[in-house]
Amino acid sequence: MRDIAVVAFAQTRHSAVDEGPSEPELILPALDEVRAKTGLRRFGFTCSGSCDYLAGAPFSFVSALDALGAWPPISESHVEMDAAWALYEAWVRLQHGDVDSALVYGFGKSSQGDLREIMTLQLDPYYLAPLGLDQVSFAALQARAVGADRAALDEIVRRSRRDGRANPHALDLPDPEGEEPEVDPLRPYDIAPITDGAAAVVLAAGDLARELCENPAWIRGIAHRIEPHYLGMRNLARSTSAADAARAAGVGKGHVDVAELHAQFSHEEIILREALELPEGTAVNPSGGPLAANPVMATGLIRIGEAAQRILDGTAGRTVAHAASGPCLQHNLVTVMEA
Numbered sequence: 001m002r003d004i005a006v007v008a009f010a011q012t013r014h015s016a017v018d019e020g021p022s023e024p025e026l027i028l029p030a031l032d033e034v035r036a037k038t039g040l041r042r043f044g045f046t047c048s049g050s051c052d053y054l055a056g057a058p059f060s061f062v063s064a065l066d067a068l069g070a071w072p073p074i075s076e077s078h079v080e081m082d083a084a085w086a087l088y089e090a091w092v093r094l095q096h097g098d099v100d101s102a103l104v105y106g107f108g109k110s111s112q113g114d115l116r117e118i119m120t121l122q123l124d125p126y127y128l129a130p131l132g133l134d135q136v137s138f139a140a141l142q143a144r145a146v147g148a149d150r151a152a153l154d155e156i157v158r159r160s161r162r163d164g165r166a167n168p169h170a171l172d173l174p175d176p177e178g179e180e181p182e183v184d185p186l187r188p189y190d191i192a193p194i195t196d197g198a199a200a201v202v203l204a205a206g207d208l209a210r211e212l213c214e215n216p217a218w219i220r221g222i223a224h225r226i227e228p229h230y231l232g233m234r235n236l237a238r239s240t241s242a243a244d245a246a247r248a249a250g251v252g253k254g255h256v257d258v259a260e261l262h263a264q265f266s267h268e269e270i271i272l273r274e275a276l277e278l279p280e281g282t283a284v285n286p287s288g289g290p291l292a293a294n295p296v297m298a299t300g301l302i303r304i305g306e307a308a309q310r311i312l313d314g315t316a317g318r319t320v321a322h323a324a325s326g327p328c329l330q331h332n333l334v335t336v337m338e339a
Contacts, residue, residue: 014293055109156269171292173292225241246277
């Protein structure tokens with residue numbers, strides 16, 4: 001296996017409303033920043049993550065290539081899901097050995113449509129979608145199964161928003177106050193906010209990583225696992241796939257300074273802490289996490305970037321990043337990085 005590291009990370013200043021930029025305009029600043037950090041203008045491989053349903057247009061990732069510049073021709077791929085899985089594809093591509101660098105980016109403008117309606121379209125069209133339950137309703141079923149204490153959930157939100165206010169890229173959200181449930185037992189502030197944004201990561205292999213970066217964030221383990229789509233076929237109070245991915249990635253093989261978790265609902269942090277068996281003392285979502293900014297299709301990649309950044313800037317020695325896809329933590333990707 002080749003040694004591969006994150007050598008640069010950039011993200012936009014995320015917004016809760018559509019501020020006007022098109023997808024290429026949204027992506028360009030993050031791409032320019034990672035180019036400037038690495039000095040690279042071209043990459044051996046490029047992979048992106050996005051969702052046509054968010055953009056309201058087929059093959060929307062093609063127009064986003066205007067920000068990248070696809071001439072002279074480049075080796076490019078795309079995943080119709082969170083860009084954390086684009087990073088996984090790029091990691092696999094670099095293992096082939098014929099290229100040494102990869103650019104990964106993801107973007108999403110959730111403000112352009114009704115996210116709850118859009119995400120319902122990912123459900124099985126015969127058995128689940130006709131029920132009329134959206135992602136928040138499913139999450140509420142899971143929160144009820146977890147049986148989390150209201151005070152514990154409020155503390156997760158309070159901490160996330162406090163950390164988010166210290167993050168110049170996240171939304172400036174107030175501390176939670178008592179509100180009527182959105183879908184019982186979830187209150188509006190238990191749900192990740194509507195967010196527009198983008199992010200980019202550069203991967204490099206071996207000696208090139210050492211040349212480009214003083215403190216590369218070496219990927220020591222990366223794995224993803226999935227479980228049944230149908231909620232009645234799994235225990236919603238646990239995340240078996242996250243636990244399996246964590247074991248495969250080697251989370252438990254050492255201390256964890258920082259863990260960035262793709263928890264779009266407050267109760268999901270409780271499930272993921274248990275699934276990843278995070279030790280006491282691990283800082284969870286010091287960036288604020290998805291409860292402070294949730295640019296769909298980039299949020300998981302940002303978790304990897306935020307965890308890597310702690311190593312890049314020398315404030316952490318070993319970090320874990322988690323990304324999720326599908327209803328109720330159906331599909332989970334876990335990445336372990338070390339200095």
